[in-house]
Amino acid sequence: MLKRELSILVIAQTLLCLLSSYLISKISLIGKIGIAVFYKEYKWLRSGWKTFLFLFIAQLLVIGILYFLHRKRPKKTTVYTAVGILVLAVTGLWFTYNDFLHTYSHRLLKERFHMGFYLFWMGMIGSCVFFLVASALGRQRLIVEVKSENQ
Template sequence: MGKNITILALLQLSLAIVSSILISKMSFIGKIGISLMYKQYTVFKTPWKTALIIFGIQVFLILLLALFKRFASNKVSHTISFVFLVIGAIGAYYTYLDFTTTSHKYMKFYFHLGFYLFWFNWILSCIYFFFLKGKKKVTVDTPEDINQPMQPNLE
């Protein structure tokens, strides 16, 4: 499981870089708006800062899902993966609504694509953990079982 999660994290790193580059390609009007009015969003003008934020969120999600996969039952880990998948789908939908109904619609196609890619990556991690096989349960014989003679199965 560890090697596969490392591969997933490296994939998420490369996709976070692509997403941050796309986000930084915002429109000229968007850059002016961020510089003058919405200074809290200036991080989106710098690709490496945006990539760190996106990758940090993705790593947090991966660690959370990995912990549930390792320490919880398969039913619980599947439920958690599904819940986070639904959160990702809702996030993507609200991002779409925001980009089509507010002033963010003027931010340019690549800016939008960068955020859609973020949500796609989120959903990708959830699907990965949803289908990842959990660890096999090892049964330990109790002292009572050891002393019992084995009965042949005559069926």
């Protein structure tokens, strides 16, 4: 049952990463000039497919870790790891928002660029919530099965 939902999660993350990378690659003209002249290490952000690969691999890494833990380790481990990644993702979202709000050069990158990164963090939060719910539902299914066997 989890494999079907997991495939839906991966498809949703793929679409979210496509949208995020599209928005990030639509950086403002001033941002493009700034990356070309001053911040050359961020040149990959100007390319939609490179940005997609980076974001998608990061999302697949989180999904892969949580899936492995969900299948092979006790549910507690999955829950603790998912909560830890969730806290990191919420913190990343907050720091990203704060940075875009208070750093003048980042404000020049415009809202589409910002929204792309916000969507990335929201996708990571969604993956964590997915596995938290899957862990809780797995426990509920086990309780229902045990009760039906006892009757």
